[in-house]
Amino acid sequence: MNINGLTVAEILNQVAIDIEDQKDYLCFLDGEVGDGDHGVSMTIGMRAVRRSLADLPTSYLPSDVFDSAAEAYAVEVGATIGPLYEAAFAAAGDAARDKKTLDHTSDWLNIYQAMFTAIQELGGAELGDKTILDSFHPAIESMRVSVAASSDLADALTLAGQVAMQSARDTKDMVPLKGRASRLGERAVGHQDAGATSIAIILQSIAREVAKLQLQINYHFTL
């Protein structure tokens, strides 16, 4: 595999498309307990990310892609999600700094872990507060197991995406302690968290893109 800057940009472009495809669903989840704009904020951010990718220089590293995504979220989004994703993408950029390719499962474990830590530090939430962290964290733990087991990258990312989506569904049982939904307390139980869902969509999207890449390589190898 050769996940270089160009490939990371292609992955992020697809992530942006997948998030926009799920805009209405994310708004629906948010509308049940919050103000119904999570899908809109994420779409605004991801559209800005796609525009920023078009402005990248002719040759760039994976970290440059993450850095420009961070800037896009910083300038265009606002709300809580803007600074959180700005921090997450900036941390991803730092974790990938100077690397020409991100071909190893451990590269992506480091990136996910850095994003998670940045979100947790800025947002101040704890696990179990019914936030992004509650789907992201189990996905990272799954990546850690995959690294220990020397799983191949596409398998590790795919499993992490599945774990994240299942964990997002499990946020239904949690009582929110952060964000607008927190003022609802027990009334929010039974509703799936929108932020936990959007990060799961992102992780699944990354996994699908990398798996496609893997398939292409296998295909060429067989020939």
Next chain:
Amino acid sequence: MKKLINDPFDMVEEMVDGFISANDDIVKRVGRRSIARLESPIPNKVAIVVGGGSGHLPAFAGYVGSGMADAAAFGNVFASPPAKPIIEAALACDSGAGVVFIYGNYAGDCLNFDRAQDTCREMGHDVESVVMNDDVASAPSSDALRRRGIGGMLWVYQIAGAKAETLASLGEVVEIAHRANENTRTIGVGLSSCIVPANGKATFALADDEIEVGLGIHGEPGMKRQKVAPVDEIIEEMFAQLMADLDYRNQRVALSINGLGGTPAEELFVVYRKVKALCDAHGITIAHKAVGEFVTALEMAGASISITRLDLEMEILLNAPVNTCMFKKLQRESSSA
């Protein structure tokens, strides 16, 4: 969805362009999503910077002008502005006398205004923040720091704005803004939902015969849903919530009845009539009053009642003239305080 818009994702940009053109005798653009009074920075005057999500006009940009705010940052619909436009707003109006950020208590606003404050301070500007939390429905009084900021900002901005116009110090303006906020309580009632343009669908659903007391200005659920009732009964219940939270009996107050965007002014006056009667019954003197749309939630139907318990200083400050983009009043002679 039927709205007077083009691409929903362009609405805020196009609104900001129109807003600035329509108010070019009062404000100037100081960033893509930020405005300031034409005269900014005003020598020796503490500057007040406001801001928040779009969808609430006249809040927040509508209150930029003399007697209220010096600058404002626009966010996306129902989303706090990022730090950048807040910083642009602050830098444009700081004369060196300092800046006060006054905004509502929401996670996104707190995060972005805090980041803007940190950046401005690093650049050598004196910046303080006052976070408004007047919505009694959003948390119990024992947990008041978690309450949202809603309609009470009309009084907080005027009191702080009038104080700043006297060339008071940064500390004095911050103190009275806090004092105004601490003496202000608001409760709202929602009758119908609103549609975030880029979402395209109603944020939530209320049955034809249902209302929600305590509904937030972004459609966040409130205290409870109930069957619609004659307005006097609804207002009695809402007024009781305010009275239970702050002792207004035999006090002088500022009272505003705020329409959320989809309720006719006629109904707001029906509400005012009932609140006035309840004030009379509790020995409350209405020293200042306003009925209209001050903090809206797009086309949501409903209203909120804000009452600020006044001391002599706040009452006198509210006599000052205001000439902002969307709220104007003439100098008032001192009332019988």
